Amino acid sequence: MFKASYKKPVMAVLVSPLTIRNLRRQKVNPRIKQMAAANEEVKNTLYYFSLKHVDLNQRRITGCYWDSGSSRWLPGRFPIPDILYLRGGIKEKHAHIFAELYGMVNERGQIINHPRFNKWELYQVLNKDPVIKNYLPATREVNQPEDIKDMLEKYGVIYLKSYLGRKGHYTLRVEALPDSRYRYSYQKKSKLSTYEASSFQSLFNAAEGFFRGKSFLAQQSIDLIKYENRLVDMRAELQRNGNGQLEIVGICVRLGQIGSPITTHSNAFKFEDYFLNKMNWPKEKVEALIDTVQSFLFRIYEYIEGHYGKYVEIGIDFAVDNDDKIWLIEANSQSTKVSLEKAYSGAVVSRAYKNILEYAGYLYRQTH
Numbered sequence: 243m244f245k246a247s248y249k250k251p252v253m254a255v256l257v258s259p260l261t262i263r264n265l266r267r268q269k270v271n272p273r274i275k276q277m278a279a280a281n282e283e284v285k286n287t288l289y290y291f292s293l294k295h296v297d298l299n300q301r302r303i304t305g306c307y308w309d310s311g312s313s314r315w316l317p318g319r320f321p322i323p324d325i326l327y328l329r330g331g332i333k334e335k336h337a338h339i340f341a342e343l344y345g346m347v348n349e350r351g352q353i354i355n356h357p358r359f360n361k362w363e364l365y366q367v368l369n370k371d372p373v374i375k376n377y378l379p380a381t382r383e384v385n386q387p388e389d390i391k392d393m394l395e396k397y398g399v400i401y402l403k404s405y406l407g408r409k410g411h412y413t414l415r416v417e418a419l420p421d422s423r424y425r426y427s428y429q430k431k432s433k434l435s436t437y438e439a440s441s442f443q444s445l446f447n448a449a450e451g452f453f454r455g456k457s458f459l460a461q462q463s464i465d466l467i468k469y470e471n472r473l474v475d476m477r478a479e480l481q482r483n484g485n486g487q488l489e490i491v492g493i494c495v496r497l498g499q500i501g502s503p504i505t506t507h508s509n510a511f512k513f514e515d516y517f518l519n520k521m522n523w524p525k526e527k528v529e530a531l532i533d534t535v536q537s538f539l540f541r542i543y544e545y546i547e548g549h550y551g552k553y554v555e556i557g558i559d560f561a562v563d564n565d566d567k568i569w570l571i572e573a574n575s576q577s578t579k580v581s582l583e584k585a586y587s588g589a590v591v592s593r594a595y596k597n598i599l600e601y602a603g604y605l606y607r608q609t610h
């Protein structure tokens with residue numbers, strides 16, 4: 243379907259080879275469906291591709307697009323896009339293709355998000371801002387057992403996290419108990435595991451086994467609020483819209499499973515509803531918190547853009563502790579919007595997809 247001209251902007255979404263194989267079999271991830279549905283209104287040229295199907299010499303990409311005529315996902319050959327949007331990890335073996343493609347896109351177009359944040363690197367970047375640093379839990383890299391020991395002595399409870407983890411899969415909570423004993427826990431998918439170690443050495447061995455050679459950091463535990471014995475934290479979805487303006491699409495409160503060290507994979511509520519109806523805070527107190535949270539979120543977003551480049555969206559994990567203090571947990575450059583879907587209406591979720599497509603159009607018009 244290679245054509246002499248395409249409706250602008252031409253927007254390409256980078257996904258994994260498996261996602262493309264599935265699309266060809268009409269097996270479609272719900273997030274891709276939502277994006278394609280939003281594009282029926284916005285009408286960018288939109289295609290999905292993986293790094294396996296980029297022809298750098300010919301400057302052509304074989305991708306998959308939604309053909310509304312036949313109501314099918316069809317393969318097609320496309321030009322290098324005006325706008326590139328990343329959804330999915332870039333495997334080491336394809337990193338060189340990505341690097342070259344990145345250069346080609348930047349010649350005439352733009353990339354609207356970037357590879358996943360490295361948690362340790364992001365911490366160091368954000369810690370340079372005099373305001374943001376006040377919201378960061380103490381964090382350090384782990385090079386030797388003493389790094390963990392020192393943090394445990396200082397804080398009693400800490401989180402160990404791999405630099406590139408997600409979905410809480412590489413998050414280990416460690417608590418110092420009396421008599422040099424330690425309790426550690428983690429959750430993978432919905433399975434919760436809790437153990438006790440009877441010496442520091444055995445704790446350290448367990449941590450090394452857990453991270454399987456990946457680099458990890460140690461972080462002071464935030465004293466998260468609890469609701470019905472479940473830990474509570476927040477995910478804010480921020481995006482740039484069709485006018486290039488930054489907006490908060492939604493802020494979700496996430497509740498973990500009972501006993502779990504993480505809040506991922508569970509229930510979610512709208513921020514305001516949660517503090518008004520579940521915490522029974524007075525309206526004025528909730529409004530004041532929302533004001534503070536909004537400036538906190540905007541500051542982080544803009545600081546990240548100043549360092550890494552423009553983003554169409556960033557999902558920000560944060561917490562409010564038992565003293566009502568706000569803390570940053572991490573930022574995500576490729577949010578799956580799972581909590582947004584759980585807490586908000588379909589209209590809010592489709593707005594999130596439209597924003598991505600419309601921001602692409604906005605950027606294109608700025609430069610052409």
Ligand SMILES: Nc1ncnc2c1ncn2[C@@H]1O[C@H](COP(=O)(O)OP(=O)(O)O)[C@@H](O)[C@H]1O
Nearest residue numbers: 401407408409410411461462463464504505572
């Ligand atoms: N320092 C911390 N204190 C308390 N809870 C934390 C801390 N760090 C992480 N968590 C919990 O673990 C979850 C996953 O950690 P996060 O840094 O967001 O990694 P992931 O990339 O896996 O989402 C958070 O949503 C939060 O519930």
Ligand SMILES: [Mg+2]
Nearest residue numbers: 409410559572
């Ligand atoms: Mg997270």
